[in-house]
Amino acid sequence: MKVIALIPARYASARLPGKLMLDLNGKTVIRRTYEAVAATGLFAAVYVVTDSEVIYDEIRSFAGNVVMSGTDFECGTDRIASVLPQVGAADIYINVQGDEPFTVKEPLEQLIRVFEEDREQRIGVCTLRQQITEPDMIDNPNVVKVITRPDDTAIYFSRSRVPYDRDRSGDIPYYKHIGIYAFRAQALREFAALPPGRLELAEKLENLRFIENNIAVKVVVTDYVNIGIDTAEDLERARRAVRH
Structure with a gap:
C-alpha cells in the first residue's frame, strides 16, 4: 500500500501570526513537523503544500519536498486535494497539520492499519480521537470534541460540549478530535468537490463537510498526546518540550 503524507501550510494564522515560521529551539515549526513526519518511515513521500513563498523557500532550504497551491481554499483538505496531480498517485493520503512538530509513528500506523484491514474498501476517511481527562478542556472551544x-x-464534531450531560451523572466520556486525517484518493476528491455547508462554516471545522454530506468518517481511539501550536502559550510549551 502506497501512502503519501501531505502537510498543508498557510503562513497566515489568526491566533499566532506566521506561526509555522516561528523558531522552535533552532528550527522553524514547519521544518520540525516535516522532519517528524518523515522520520516515521511510513511514507513513500512527504510533501508540504503551501501558498506561501516564505514557507516554500524554507522547505527547499533543507531539500524537503514542497508544492505550491492556490490561495483560495476554505481549509487544508481543499488545499491538499488540489495538488494530487503534482504529488502523484497513492492508495492513501495522510493529512498532518503543519503545527504538529511532535508527530510520532504510532497514531499514523493506526490510521494506515484501518485501511489495510478494510479489504472491501468501505472506509474512505479515518481520523483520531482521545479521551479527555482534564475537565477544563471540555468547554474549551479550541479543543474540538467528537461523538x-x-x-x-x-x-458530530463540535467546539462546544457534546454530548451535554443534563443529569450531571459524570458517566459520560468526552473525546477530543486529533486533527490528523487519512483518505482514500476518491474520498479526498469527493470532499474537494463539495461546497462548505452551514455547520462547517459555523464551527469552522472542515470535518463537518463529511457529516453534512452523509460520508462516514471512522474515528479511532488513540493514546497519542499531541502538542499543537495555536497560541503563544502553546509555542512556549513546545519549546520546553523540544530536546534538540
Whole structure:
C-alpha cells in the first residue's frame, strides 16, 4: 500500500501570526513537523503544500519536498486535494497539520492499519480521537470534541460540549478530535468537490463537510498526546518540550 503524507501550510494564522515560521529551539515549526513526519518511515513521500513563498523557500532550504497551491481554499483538505496531480498517485493520503512538530509513528500506523484491514474498501476517511481527562478542556472551544456511533463512525464534531450531560451523572466520556486525517484518493476528491455547508462554516471545522454530506468518517481511539501550536502559550510549551 502506497501512502503519501501531505502537510498543508498557510503562513497566515489568526491566533499566532506566521506561526509555522516561528523558531522552535533552532528550527522553524514547519521544518520540525516535516522532519517528524518523515522520520516515521511510513511514507513513500512527504510533501508540504503551501501558498506561501516564505514557507516554500524554507522547505527547499533543507531539500524537503514542497508544492505550491492556490490561495483560495476554505481549509487544508481543499488545499491538499488540489495538488494530487503534482504529488502523484497513492492508495492513501495522510493529512498532518503543519503545527504538529511532535508527530510520532504510532497514531499514523493506526490510521494506515484501518485501511489495510478494510479489504472491501468501505472506509474512505479515518481520523483520531482521545479521551479527555482534564475537565477544563471540555468547554474549551479550541479543543474540538467528537461523538461517535458504536461502530466508531462520527456523529458530530463540535467546539462546544457534546454530548451535554443534563443529569450531571459524570458517566459520560468526552473525546477530543486529533486533527490528523487519512483518505482514500476518491474520498479526498469527493470532499474537494463539495461546497462548505452551514455547520462547517459555523464551527469552522472542515470535518463537518463529511457529516453534512452523509460520508462516514471512522474515528479511532488513540493514546497519542499531541502538542499543537495555536497560541503563544502553546509555542512556549513546545519549546520546553523540544530536546534538540
